[in-house]
Amino acid sequence: MNRRADINPVTVSVEQLQGWLNCLCPEMGIELAGAVALPCPLPHREKWLQWVADGRHGDLEYLIRESENRADPNRKNPWARSVLVMAHRYTAGWPKLDPDPSAGADAPLDSPWTNRVSRYARGLDYHDVLLKAMRRVLRRLSEKIPGLEAFASTDTGPYLEREYAWLAGLGFLGHNNCLIHEKLGSGLFLGVALSNLVVDGLPAAGIPSVEPLFGLTPRRRRPPQTAPVDLCGSCTRCLDACPTAALDPVKGLDAHR
Numbered sequence: 137m138n139r140r141a142d143i144n145p146v147t148v149s150v151e152q153l154q155g156w157l158n159c160l161c162p163e164m165g166i167e168l169a170g171a172v173a174l175p176c177p178l179p180h181r182e183k184w185l186q187w188v189a190d191g192r193h194g195d196l197e198y199l200i201r202e203s204e205n206r207a208d209p210n211r212k213n214p215w216a217r218s219v220l221v222m223a224h225r226y227t228a229g230w231p232k233l234d235p236d237p238s239a240g241a242d243a244p245l246d247s248p249w250t251n252r253v254s255r256y257a258r259g260l261d262y263h264d265v266l267l268k269a270m271r272r273v274l275r276r277l278s279e280k281i282p283g284l285e286a287f288a289s290t291d292t293g294p295y296l297e298r299e300y301a302w303l304a305g306l307g308f309l310g311h312n313n314c315l316i317h318e319k320l321g322s323g324l325f326l327g328v329a330l331s332n333l334v335v336d337g338l339p340a341a342g343i344p345s346v347e348p349l350f351g352l353t354p355r356r357r358r359p360p361q362t363a364p365v366d367l368c369g370s371c372t373r374c375l376d377a378c379p380t381a382a383l384d385p386v387k388g389l390d391a392h393r
Contacts, residue, residue, distance in 0.1 A: 170304025194391030305345030
């Protein structure tokens with residue numbers, strides 16, 4: 137029996153949720169947060185399914201097993217009414233002159249070990265750090281919203297975190313195949329939480345927000361009327377810098393490389 141089958145929806149306004157997130161997220165180290173209404177037709181659903189069908193996922197076989205569920209979390213969780221999305225930077229505090237990390241061990245052997253380790257792997261395990269921070273936010277939210285049910289995940293569930301982060305207004309989708317925030321960059325850990333919140337005032341399902349509900353800093357001085365998908369334009373710096381040529385702005389990341 138599905139223990140979550142009897143979860144009932146709870147309604148709040150977008151202004152209420154925004155106020156609570158603005159109070160709670162800074163305390164917990166969360167730097168961006170937003171929400172997406174469910175059910176939600178994902179604008180890039182077919183592109184995602186084609187990416188998997190083309191075998192560009194490399195040896196990440198779990199993506200095949202959960203591809204349809206990733207494209208539609210309501211398949212397994214019909215009770216869910218929204219996705220809460222949160223982000224935490226992993227590049228904050230690194231010296232500006234710190235050399236670009238190389239996962240391919242191209243750095244000289246006598247260089248600091250950090251030169252050969254991707255920045256996201258240089259600290260504590262983000263699966264634990266971000267997950268604990270999200271759960272603290274959700275516990276505090278439940279004190280303010282009776283009946284709230286929310287289940288956090290940091291790469292531990294079948295969700296397209298980057299797509300939901302874009303829809304929630306946390307950033308745009310870059311040529312580097314990452315979410316990019318105009319001021320905070322692309323060094324972001326993403327986490328999502330399925331919830332029973334019906335958030336009145338969110339954009340219609342499938343329409344991205346232009347700004348997150350909470351942000352450490354605004355994305356832009358003047359938010360546009362519609363959210364862009366890609367602001368990279370003709371820039372190819374990440375494509376040129378990738379040591380294995382794994383990035384393709386059209387076909388997506390090739391995990392074989």
